[in-house]
Amino acid sequence: MQKIGILGSGIVGETLANGFLKHGHAVMRGSREAEKLAEWKAKAGASASTGSFAESAAFGEILVLAVKGGAAEAALELAGSAVDGKIVLDATNPIADAAPENGVLKFFTTLDESLMERLQKKFPKARLVKAFSCVGNAFMVNPSFPGGKPSMFICGDDAAAKAATKEILTRFGWETEDMGAVTAARAIEPLCMLWCIPGLRGQGWAHAFKLLRP
Numbered sequence: 001m002q003k004i005g006i007l008g009s010g011i012v013g014e015t016l017a018n019g020f021l022k023h024g025h026a027v028m029r030g031s032r033e034a035e036k037l038a039e040w041k042a043k044a045g046a047s048a049s050t051g052s053f054a055e056s057a058a059f060g061e062i063l064v065l066a067v068k069g070g071a072a073e074a075a076l077e078l079a080g081s082a083v084d085g086k087i088v089l090d091a092t093n094p095i096a097d098a099a100p101e102n103g104v105l106k107f108f109t110t111l112d113e114s115l116m117e118r119l120q121k122k123f124p125k126a127r128l129v130k131a132f133s134c135v136g137n138a139f140m141v142n143p144s145f146p147g148g149k150p151s152m153f154i155c156g157d158d159a160a161a162k163a164a165t166k167e168i169l170t171r172f173g174w175e176t177e178d179m180g181a182v183t184a185a186r187a188i189e190p191l192c193m194l195w196c197i198p199g200l201r202g203q204g205w206a207h208a209f210k211l212l213r214p
Contacts, residue, residue, distance in 0.1 A: 001023070001024040001025045001026070002025055002026075002060075002061045002062055003025065003026045003027075003028070003059055003060050003061045003062075004017075004020045004025045004026065004027045004028070004060050004061070004062055004063070004064065005027075005028050005030060005056040005057050005058075005059050005060020005062070005063045005064070006020075006027060006028070006029045006030060006056060006060075006063075006064045006066060007030045007053050007056055007057065007063060007064065007065050007066060007067060007075045007076075007079060008029070008030070008031070008064070008065070008066035008067040008075070009029065009030075009031035009032075009033070009036050009037055010066065010067070010068070011137050012066040012091055012132070012137050012140070013029060013064070013066035013067075014029075014040060015137040015138075015140050015141060016064050016066055016091070016132065016140060016141070017029050017040075017044070017048070017064075018044070018141070019140065019141030019142075019172060021044060021045065021047055021048060022141065023171050023172070025047070026047045026048075026049075027044075027047060027048050027049070028048075028049045028050065028051055028055065028056045028059040028060065029041075029048075029049075029050050029051075029056060030050070030051055030052055030053040030054075030055060030056025030057065030079070031050070031052070031053070032052075032053070032078070034050045034051055034052060037050040038050070052078070053075055053078035053079045054078060054079055054080050054082060056079070057079035057080065057082035057083050057086070058082040060086065061086070062086065062087045062088075062089065062164070062168075063079075063083060063086050063087065063088045063089065064088070064089045064091060064132075065088055065089065065090050065091060065092055065119075065128075066091045066092070066132075067092060068092070068095070069092045069093050069094040069095050069108070069115050070094075070095075070097075070108065072090075072092045072115060072119055073118070073119060073122060076088075076119065076122070076123050076126070081125075083123060083125070083126040084125035084126065085125060085126075085127065086126065086127060087127045087129060087158075087161040087164055087165065088126045088127060088128045088129070089129055089131045089132065089165060089168075090116050090119065090128050090129065090130050090131065090133070090185075091131060091132040091133050092115055092116075092119075092133065093107075093115070093133050093189050093192040094107045094108050094109040094114070094115035094189060095107060095108075095192070096108040100196075100200050102201075103196070103197045103198075103200035103201040104193055104197060104200075105192065105193045105196055105200075107189070107190070107193070109189070111186055111190075112186070113186070114182075114183075114185035114186045114188075114189050115185070115189060116128060116130050116155075116182055116185035116189065117182050117183065117185060117186070120157065120182050127156070127157075127158040127160075127161040128156055128157075128158075128161075128182065129154055129155070129156035129158070129161050129162055129165045130153070130154055130155045130156060130182075130184075130185045130188050130189070131152060131154045131165055131168075131169065132152070133188060133189060133191070133192055134152070134153055134188060134191035134192060134195055134209060135150070135152070135195060135208050135209070136195065136199075136205055138205070138206075139206075139208055140172070141172050141173070142172055142173035143173055143174075143208060144173075145208060147210060148210070149173060149174060149175045149210075150174060150175065150208035150209060150210050151174070151175050151176075151177045151208075151209050151210045151211045152169050152174040152175070152176055152177065153177050153179055153184075153188045153191065153209070153211075154166070154169070154176055154177070154178055154179065154188075155178070155179045155180055155181060155182060155183075155184035155185050155188055156181070156182055157181050157182050162178055166178070175210075175211075177211050191209065195207070195208075195209070
């Protein structure tokens with residue numbers, strides 16, 4: 001199994017770190033303040049470790065970017081050249097600090113440029129793949145729904161990186177829907193808005209998307 005570097009100390013990073021550990025990977029979680037992760041490390045087992053963003057990026061054969069959208073660029077900058085050539089699963093969304101309107105989140109991007117595109121332009125040697133961005137953390141790892149496996153929408157410019165991502169998603173209980181190049185993140189990232197509307201309107205958070213074909 002591979003070494004996984006998780007960039008992010010929040011709940012998404014923790015959920016995905018635990019998921020990779022569950023599936024037999026070695027995981028290092030990176031944070032600006034690694035001591036914040038001491039409790040998680042103590043419980044996570046021998047295959048878990050913590051460090052800085054740069055240390056986590058250097059450790060991982062595959063990286064996961066799991067920070068707030070507004071902090072994504074800074075996290076990759078702190079990771080430095082260790083991201084070069086590596087698959088980076090981009091779980092971020094460009095959620096603005098402004099309050100939702102009628103249950104609709106506000107983004108700091110436009111429909112003409114996604115956050116993922118900004119990151120890929122800024123870090124051209126990283127092999128970014130959008131993933132885990134259109135569902136809540138409670139359902140990221142081996143979700144169970146009556147309708148069968150839900151769909152995870154991915155995109156990116158590197159075909160091999162997307163193939164490796166599909167393998168991970170299959171183990172994590174998802175059907176993968178490849179939407180093409182990085183430009184497709186303009187459509188995938190807003191799925192976060194749609195996913196959050198039922199929850200923000202008091203209708204619950206236990207749902208996921210599924211693409212149906214005849």
